Amino acid sequence: MNDSFTCGGAPPKVPAKPTWNNAVADFHIRRAKLGDEGLVLTLLRELADYEKLLDSFHITQEVIRRDYLSAQPLCNCDLAFEGDAPVGVMSWYWIYASFAARRAIYLEDLYVRQSVRGKGYGKALLAHLAKTAVDAGGVRVDWSVLDWNKPSIDFYESIGARQHAGWYVYRLEGEALKAMAKP
16 A cells, blocks of 8 residues: 555546447546536535435635646546546545555536436446555445435446444435534
8 A cells, every 4th residue: 555645645546438338439438636626616516416415515716726627636526528528527535444444435416417317327337446446445435315216226236345233324414513612
């Protein structure tokens, strides 16, 4: 493992083309960069709309520039393209699996545009992320999925991902977060 590879640092270079789908020669994945703020915002807004979460969508281009694209980003963002056309996005960040004593990745967002679903792009994005984790000594990739999103659940299970049985996801936010923060 490269000890200089910090949680916010740049990941190792990873080939992006899906090896199982050579028919899509123009497909590629690259890290988002300055100048991509509008594209990232558009794709994440499409995801929020698909997930019926536009009411909680507060991301702006300035937030993307600060949190995704700065010298020390809080999260990483990869973009998928078919030729020059953007077809998908994923945002993710490093976490630490304390019992495993190894790093891991949390996948915050994964989105492939409806018009290109079924071409293997979601699988290619996840394969790219899995390779990033493995190459950096990571032990796993975690993510959440909405309980009503059966197409995504079926897709995740088809690639070998499993629901983490016995665990619930909790969130402390809003007034409850403020109340807990009081001395």
